[in-house]
Amino acid sequence: MAADDGKKKISESTIQRLSLYYRVLSILEKENIKTISSKELAKHEKLTPAQVRKDLSFFGSFGTRGLGYPVTELKNRIATILGLDREWKVAMVGVGNIGSALVGYKEFQRHGFSINMIFDNDQRKIGSNHKGILVSDIANLKEGLRENNIDIVIIAVPATVAQYIVDDIVEAGVSGILNFAPINLKVPENVILRNENMSMELEHISFSLVNRESITATKE
Amino acid sequence: MAADDGKKKISESTIQRLSLYYRVLSILEKENIKTISSKELAKHEKLTPAQVRKDLSFFGSFGTRGLGYPVTELKNRIATILGLDREWKVAMVGVGNIGSALVGYKEFQRHGFSINMIFDNDQRKIGSNHKGILVSDIANLKEGLRENNIDIVIIAVPATVAQYIVDDIVEAGVSGILNFAPINLKVPENVILRNENMSMELEHISFSLVNRESITATKE
DNA sequence: GAATGTGAAGGTTTTCACAGCA
DNA sequence: TGCTGTGAAAACCTTCACATTC
Numbered sequence: 001m002a003a004d005d006g007k008k009k010i011s012e013s014t015i016q017r018l019s020l021y022y023r024v025l026s027i028l029e030k031e032n033i034k035t036i037s038s039k040e041l042a043k044h045e046k047l048t049p050a051q052v053r054k055d056l057s058f059f060g061s062f063g064t065r066g067l068g069y070p071v072t073e074l075k076n077r078i079a080t081i082l083g084l085d086r087e088w089k090v091a092m093v094g095v096g097n098i099g100s101a102l103v104g105y106k107e108f109q110r111h112g113f114s115i116n117m118i119f120d121n122d123q124r125k126i127g128s129n130h131k132g133i134l135v136s137d138i139a140n141l142k143e144g145l146r147e148n149n150i151d152i153v154i155i156a157v158p159a160t161v162a163q164y165i166v167d168d169i170v171e172a173g174v175s176g177i178l179n180f181a182p183i184n185l186k187v188p189e190n191v192i193l194r195n196e197n198m199s200m201e202l203e204h205i206s207f208s209l210v211n212r213e214s215i216t217a218t219k220e
Numbered sequence: 221m222a223a224d225d226g227k228k229k230i231s232e233s234t235i236q237r238l239s240l241y242y243r244v245l246s247i248l249e250k251e252n253i254k255t256i257s258s259k260e261l262a263k264h265e266k267l268t269p270a271q272v273r274k275d276l277s278f279f280g281s282f283g284t285r286g287l288g289y290p291v292t293e294l295k296n297r298i299a300t301i302l303g304l305d306r307e308w309k310v311a312m313v314g315v316g317n318i319g320s321a322l323v324g325y326k327e328f329q330r331h332g333f334s335i336n337m338i339f340d341n342d343q344r345k346i347g348s349n350h351k352g353i354l355v356s357d358i359a360n361l362k363e364g365l366r367e368n369n370i371d372i373v374i375i376a377v378p379a380t381v382a383q384y385i386v387d388d389i390v391e392a393g394v395s396g397i398l399n400f401a402p403i404n405l406k407v408p409e410n411v412i413l414r415n416e417n418m419s420m421e422l423e424h425i426s427f428s429l430v431n432r433e434s435i436t437a438t439k440e
Numbered sequence: 441g442a443a444t445g446t447g448a449a450g451g452t453t454t455t456c457a458c459a460g461c462a
Numbered sequence: 463t464g465c466t467g468t469g470a471a472a473a474c475c476t477t478c479a480c481a482t483t484c
């Protein structure tokens with residue numbers, strides 16, 4: 001609409017798939033594979049080659065006809081698109097079950113998300129060391145986030161208090177939030193909020209199982 | 221295609237949204253709210269009213285014109301569709317960081333998924349009690365799953381061993397698998413496999429942040 | 441020959457808009 | 463009047479098919 005920078009809109013689903021490509025490409029790179037075709041890349045992710053090519057063509061592609069795509073170059077290009085070519089400063093709010101597990105989750109680190117602050121409201125946890133990180137009092141959330149220039153906050157607190165915490169996070173000027181609490185949170189338009197709903201996938205499985213059974217039951 | 225049972229295909233995205241509706245309706249029910257309109261339900265999930273009505277119309281709807289939908293009835297109907305009107309027997313394989321957190325995750329229980337077996341290969345963990353559940357030796361995975369009629373298995377093991385474990389799970393006759401390992405697993409067609417990729421949401425946030433910045437930078 | 445890059449076709453999902461009902 | 467239920471239109475996404483390039 002504004003200046004024509006030649007960009008078509010990248011769709012939500014393309015972004016999701018870029019994450020998948022990135023993961024596969026990282027593995028291929030480690031295996032010292034130099035080149036991959038859209039056909040093979042598609043096979044890894046159960047997609048069609050055309051889909052892969054369309055996705056990759058969004059950012060001015062540089063595959064070689066007759067050959068395929070250069071693994072390392074493609075991986076780095078996707079990293080840039082997704083913003084994985086930098087370190088993101090991440091804070092965790094809540095170190096119960098889930099929060100605590102995520103602090104130790106290597107996969108985040110590997111993709112450039114380094115959790116270096118933890119907040120909790122439990123007096124027994126505050127001041128203690130959690131996998132090498134000091135647990136701060138949630139009362140100091142706003143100042144803490146600001147002083148440490150946190151980019152992204154992960155919320156892993158009970159649903160009942162999640163909205164209050166989000167409000168503080170927003171006030172602190174953080175504009176990326178990943179929410180694990182099973183509730184829908186309100187944030188201003190300029191803040192990126194995404195929800196991780198782990199029950200959803202399980203429910204999808206149970207739906208498919210129930211559905212599959214009825215198919216099995218009705219087929220001759 | 222076969223017998224016309226009057227069913228239109230329910231789309232993937234509708235299924236995902238049913239999970240969301242279910243969650244909201246559970247809350248509304250507890251708050252003793254009897255009726256909800258598509259407009260309000262939509263607002264809760266940042267959807268359009270038309271979308272909500274289309275979704276609900278897939279299973280012969282029974283809203284009241286001029287009024288809305290009966291909360292409890294709708295909730296129960298969605299539970300039936302998603303297969304949440306029963307107890308699913310779930311086993312956890314791997315009680316490291318993530319696995320351990322999920323065993324204690326109340327939300328699963330609440331939706332009818334009861335984790336009642338745990339497997340691990342760590343001798344220090346085998347035989348011990350983990351949140352009230354005995355940790356079994358992964359060497360006995362196949363027999364254990366069979367003997368206990370496990371419906372769904374959650375995989376939370378390192379990526380390197382995940383495929384071997386899936387093969388065993390499939391051989392044991394389990395047909396629902398939720399995979400947390402960051403790798404693509406192969407299963408036969410009749411097995412439902414879903415992946416939970418927690419890095420993906422974080423990467424989506426970082427993509428949005430990078431993108432948003434560039435928008436901010438180019439706008440007047 | 442082998443594989444990319446891409447308009448165009450085809451398919452699916454969402455939104456619109458309004459008839460119909462409490 | 464207020465809101466559902468739903469065909470039809472619009473938007474969006476995926477696949478096809480082929481010209482193009484190495």
